[in-house]
Amino acid sequence: xxxxxxxxxxxxxxxxxxxxxxxxxxxxxxxxxxxxxxxxxxxxxxxxxxxxxxxxxxxxxxxxxxxxxxxxxxxxxxxxxxxxxxxxxxxxxxxxxxxxxxxxxxxxxxxxxxxxxxxxxxxxxxxxxxxxxxxxxxxxxxxxxxxxxxxxxxxxxxxxxxxxxxxxxxxxxxxxxxxxxxxxxxxxxxxxxxxxxxxxxxxxxxxxxxxxxxxxxxxxxxxxxxxxxxxxxxxxxxxxxxxxxxxxxxxxxxxxxxxxxxxxxxxxxxxxxxxxxxxxxxxxxxxxxxxxxxxxxxxxxxxxxxxxxxxxxxxxxxxxxxxxxxxxxxxxxxxxxxxxxxxxxxxxxxxxxxxxxxxxxxxxxxxxxxxxxxxxxxxxxxxxxxxxxxxxxxxx
Numbered sequence: 001x002x003x004x005x006x007x008x009x010x011x012x013x014x015x016x017x018x019x020x021x022x023x024x025x026x027x028x029x030x031x032x033x034x035x036x037x038x039x040x041x042x043x044x045x046x047x048x049x050x051x052x053x054x055x056x057x058x059x060x061x062x063x064x065x066x067x068x069x070x071x072x073x074x075x076x077x078x079x080x081x082x083x084x085x086x087x088x089x090x091x092x093x094x095x096x097x098x099x100x101x102x103x104x105x106x107x108x109x110x111x112x113x114x115x116x117x118x119x120x121x122x123x124x125x126x127x128x129x130x131x132x133x134x135x136x137x138x139x140x141x142x143x144x145x146x147x148x149x150x151x152x153x154x155x156x157x158x159x160x161x162x163x164x165x166x167x168x169x170x171x172x173x174x175x176x177x178x179x180x181x182x183x184x185x186x187x188x189x190x191x192x193x194x195x196x197x198x199x200x201x202x203x204x205x206x207x208x209x210x211x212x213x214x215x216x217x218x219x220x221x222x223x224x225x226x227x228x229x230x231x232x233x234x235x236x237x238x239x240x241x242x243x244x245x246x247x248x249x250x251x252x253x254x255x256x257x258x259x260x261x262x263x264x265x266x267x268x269x270x271x272x273x274x275x276x277x278x279x280x281x282x283x284x285x286x287x288x289x290x291x292x293x294x295x296x297x298x299x300x301x302x303x304x305x306x307x308x309x310x311x312x313x314x315x316x317x318x319x320x321x322x323x324x325x326x327x328x329x330x331x332x333x334x335x336x337x338x339x340x341x342x343x344x345x346x347x348x349x350x351x352x353x354x355x356x357x358x359x360x361x362x363x364x365x366x367x368x369x370x371x372x373x374x375x376x377x378x379x380x381x382x383x384x385x386x387x388x389x390x391x392x393x394x395x396x
Contacts, residue, residue, distance in 0.1 A: 002044045003121060004091075004099035004182075005037040007064065008083040009107050010074055011052025020055055020107055022215055025222035026369075029209065030055060031062045032110035032222070038063050039114030042121040043103055047091075049083040067091070080104065081189055088182065102180045104191060109176035110218050111205040111225075120177045123199040130194025132179045135171035136203040139164050171198055174206045233366045234387050235348045239330035241277060241384070242317060242343070243377065245288035245295045245308070247336035248353055251373030262292050267373055273381025274302050280388065283324050287313050289339055314342040334380060335360060336372050351380060 009030050013019035020030045030048070037046040048059040049067050051074040056066045067090050073082040084104055091097040101124070103117060116134055124132040142154035152158065155170060177199070178191045185193065207218055246252055250264040257263070278284055284304040288295050291309040299306035310316045321331060329348035333340070336356040344350035344363045352364040355371040370376040 001042075001101070002099045003042055003101040003103055004087075005040070005043045005046045005103040005105055005117070006084050006087050007033055007037065007046070007048045007059075007105045007107050008069075008080050009048055009050045009052070009055050009059070010069075010078075011050065011055060012074075012076065016209060016212055016215065019209060020052075021058060022209075024110055024215065024218055025226060027062075028058050029110055030059060030107040033105050033107040033112060034059060034062045034064045036112045036114050036117060037103070037105055040103075040117035040121075041114070042118045044099070047087055049087050080106075081191060085186070085189065088186065099182050102182050102185055104178040104180065106175055106208070108209045109174065109207065110209065111207050111221060112176045113205070116199075116201050116205065117177055119201070120179045120199040123197055124179045124181075127195070127197045129197040130181050130184045131192055131196045132199055133192070133196070134174045134177040134201050135198045136174055136201055136206045138170040138172040139167060171200065172206070174201060175208050176201075176206075230366060230383055231387050231390070233349060234383060235330045235332065236387075237330065238282065238332055238349075238384050238387065239326045240283040240285070240321060240324065241332050241334070241380075242285045242287055242320070242347070243334045244336060244340050245286050245298075246290050247356075247372040248334050249286065249298065249373060249377060251371065252336065252355075262294065264292075264294055265373060266298055267375055267378065269375050270373075270377035270381075271302055273378040273385075274304060277381050277384060278302070278304060280385075282384070283326060285317075285320055287317060287320075287343070289313065312342075313339065314346060317343050317346065332380070332384070334368075334377065 009020045016022065021028045024032065034046060037043050046064045047067055048064045049069045050056050051069045059066050067087045069083055069086060073086060084102060101121065103121065105112065120132050120134055141156050143151050144154050146152050180191055207214060209215060209218060243249060249266055249270060255263040274284060286295065286299050286304060286306045287310060288308045289310055295308045296306050307316050321328060328346055331347040332349040332351055333343045333347040334351045335344050336353050338357060338359050341360055341363060344360060349366065350364050351366045351368065352360055353368050353370065353372040353376040361367060368376045368379050370379050
């Protein structure tokens with residue numbers, strides 16, 4: 001089944017200027033929705049409809065295709081449906097492409113996940129429906145003013161105050177995900193047609209960026225989500241931490257003196273994190289192919305084990321883990337370059353620093369936000385400590 005995700009994104013916005021490009025949790029607003037669409041298993045193709053050159057560049061950078069929207073459907077009064085219909089017609093004329101389903105996503109809902117999109121698509125198919133939308137459960141009491149200025153309940157009888165669990169289930173539109181059968185949408189030219197069904201998502205993910213304060217709220221929620229995902233990637237429990245030296249505990253540069261001696265720069269913050277983990281009894285190893293004695297000197301100061309001058313790291317890693325009865329699934333390995341690839345592929349949690357070589361980033365389950373030698377190891381140590389604190393909290 002061919003399912004096309006379309007994300008309308010105009011350049012103009014009155015309430016929040018340049019809204020679709022606002023930086024949010026380290027990336028432009030529109031990037032969150034593009035990434036969710038690309039992660040959705042039910043989406044075959046992702047297209048952004050825009051009239052703005054900068055939005056087009058950002059969209060393509062984050063993996064979406066771009067269809068340019070004509071001026072006549074780019075104004076404030078233009079409907080989202082007009083943009084969807086234009087994309088369908090454009091792709092049909094240019095490529096003879098015609099999807100089975102249209103997945104309409106709004107980039108002003110940055111908390112949308114790939115699971116939300118997949119849920120909407122599958123709900124439509126399971127119910128043999130024509131259209132589907134994401135909604136959240138609604139339990140509030142609504143009121144309205146009558147002509148005589150008296151107040152009346154809309155969704156309740158004001159003379160009876162039911163408990164939350166006694167109220168008839170109601171739902172509010174999230175404004176995030178809509179799924180439609182293409183043929184029916186082309187005929188109706190509206191997103192709600194035929195048999196419409198609801199896909200319920202968690203209320204905590206229902207946030208639309210309409211006002212500046214919404215950006216601040218979304219920033220906090222997205223950063224919390226990123227942190228939670230990082231914690232979920234770590235083994236449960238973490239039994240061992242193994243690190244490369246150059247490019248992980250250093251910034252990958254070397255200082256060469258006139259007499260040929262070499263020196264490197266390390267982060268004291270990284271050292272503090274390692275000491276904190278060591279004090280909790282975690283097995284820690286620095287595994288390096290570097291022969292310079294500076295490696296052993298740094299490890300002695302941190303009081304962690306060191307194996308250096310190792311040309312092929314995997315056998316040494318396997319032996320070290322076996323000696324400590326630690327399974328590969330419970331180990332974390334941190335690397336930065338191609339000589340770490342075998343070890344990264346062997347352990348349960350492969351981690352790379354932010355400036356790692358592209359050839360190893362694809363093998364990582366976790367890419368740290370900091371570069372090597374500049375706080376990357378401290379970032380990981382803090383995550384492991386936080387994971388352990390959570391586990392202790394659950395036991396208490």
